Amino acid sequence: MTLLDTPLVTDDPGLPASDFFDQVRARTLALTDPLTPEDMGLQSMEDASPPKWHLAHTTWFFEEFILKPYLPGYQSADDRFAVLFNSYYVQAGPRHTRSKRGLLSRPSVPEVLSYRAHVEEALQDGLARQAFSKSVLEIEDLITLGCHHEMQHQELLVTDFLHALSFNPLLPAYAPAKLAPVAAVAEHGWTCHDGGLIEIGHSGQGFAYDCEGPRHKVWLNPYKLADRLVTNGDWLAFMEDGGYENQALWLMEGWAVREKNDWDCPLYWWQQDGEWWSFSLQGPRPVDLSAPAVHVSYYEADAYARWAGHRLPTEAEWEHAASRTAITGNFLENNTFAPVGRTNSLWGDVWQWTSSAFSPYPGFRPPDGAIGEYNGKFMVNQMVLRGGSCATPKAQMRASYRTFFYPHQRWQMLGLRLAGDR
Structure with missing residues (x-):
């Protein structure tokens, strides 16, 4: 099979x-x-x-x-x-x-x-x-x-x-290409949310990891979320405007990581004969300017948001918005193995960096025994991402699901959506 x-x-x-x-x-x-x-x-x-x-x-x-x-x-x-x-x-x-x-x-x-x-x-x-x-x-x-x-x-x-x-000079593909044709993407719009005293965390119905609870109250000021993910075209504009050279855009630690690793583009990108290419599970491909930007660290996402004049959402903002939307998007089951975008869904394609640290919710207690080591001991120095990606099984998705990575990591399907205050 x-x-x-x-x-x-x-x-x-x-x-x-x-x-x-x-x-x-x-x-x-x-x-x-x-x-x-x-x-x-x-x-x-x-x-x-x-x-x-x-x-x-x-x-x-x-x-x-x-x-x-x-x-x-x-x-x-x-x-x-x-x-x-x-x-x-x-x-x-x-x-x-x-x-x-x-x-x-x-x-x-x-x-x-x-x-x-x-x-x-x-x-x-x-x-x-x-x-x-x-x-x-x-x-x-x-x-x-x-x-x-x-x-x-x-x-x-x-x-x-x-x-x-990606280390193989032959640049072999894992899976055959299944991407849709390149299409133009409009400027992003915003969905507006009133905020107020809301609840986040798992409701208790169905499966959830221990770190998704307890459900608790959070105050949100009115906020807005971009109605689409940041695209490769957006990211190229950031690069061409000197985003990787402008230290004022970067967190101090992020700038040090950028300098140490000589970052000047997302992971798996390179320029050849004046054209940007990227390596994917489908092998080498010209960068699709309409597809969601992917393989960027928290530090890069934060710098981009600052350059764009906005910010990253908090995880509470994201969950509040997502809890009222259907789970639709490009997930592992689509067998594209690459973010394709072109949807207003909050879900799929790339994990979305938030500005929230991965920390315990009020009242969190890990289970006893070794199984209690699943999440609790990782609640330090990592940032929360939401929404799943083209490599995430859709059956895992729910509004309360939190994944987490260190802010310098890029090899996962990591991207971003902008947020702002109203």
């Missing part, structure tokens, strides 16, 4: 956990369908992981947090995998060094796939026999968490692999 004919992961809240599990696991494997065995072990930097590791780590998650503690008699396919494929869960035991995941030529890809099959069979068999030592509802909640965790790794798998491919 190839990526293009794999059933999509549904966001139907009534879908049984076992069916959701099957859909998510099949989708992950389908994402590796275009890859060669040599591709599966590539790691281009410490922030990224090899595709093979993603396949194994997401399997370890179900094994570590469901099968080992709650399925009597369960035996791992290989107890050593617990060290190799634990990511950052200190309470779950020792871990292989993150920066050396690309050195794991063993276990082989077939062994990792066998490990996945072993865990899948054990989990489905345990459900069928009602053999778990926790209640069915508690196990289903853990399975749902594991599926959402795996969907996060689906996004990481393709964006990590894009970074690895």
Whole structure:
């Protein structure tokens, strides 16, 4: 089964956990369908992981947090995998060094796939026999968490692999081109919002990560949001106006990072014969001026917003606006693997930087045990992004969903939407 004919992961809240599990696991494997065995072990930097590791780590998650503690008699396919494929869960035991995941030529890809099959069979068999030592509802909640965790790794798998491919002089494509023709984009308009005392955070209905709650009140002054994302054409105007050379536009730390890394354009851009090109999952392409700008850091997004005479939205502003809009846009399921824009939707194409630090909401308490390390210990020095991207499964999306990255990072599908005061 190839990526293009794999059933999509549904966001139907009534879908049984076992069916959701099957859909998510099949989708992950389908994402590796275009890859060669040599591709599966590539790691281009410490922030990224090899595709093979993603396949194994997401399997370890179900094994570590469901099968080992709650399925009597369960035996791992290989107890050593617990060290190799634990990511950052200190309470779950020792871990292989993150920066050396690309050195794991063993276990082989077939062994990792066998490990996945072993865990899948054990989990489905345990459900069928009602053999778990926790209640069915508690196990289903853990399975749902594991599926959402795996969907996060689906996004990481393709964006990590894009970074690895970018070092290949052949500039190979991960997927065939499916982009729409270049089209003109009008000047952005604004949607206006009254603000006031509002509530943000997960309402308690359906799945959410712990960091999305508790729901709480926030005061918003009247504000406005741009009705479209910042485009490559907008970004080129910033570049041509000296945006990367004008220190007055930049946060002090951002300017230092820009100088250290010699940034003068988004990641994966280069100029050739007077034309700007970019590298994408579809290979090298002329920069589409109408498509959303992508692969820019928080520092760059903040400098651009200042240059444009506006600002980035807070996450509360974004959520307040998004909570009243349908989730439509270009997501992973579209199989374009590139932001295409041309929509007034608040969702999809690129993650949108906000000006909000990733910090706990009032009353936040992480769950007990290793699973409580999922989000809470990362609540420092990172910024929140909202809205999902062309590499995000749509089934993950909800208004309260918060992702987060360090302000210097660019390899994810990161872009921006402007905001302002009214």
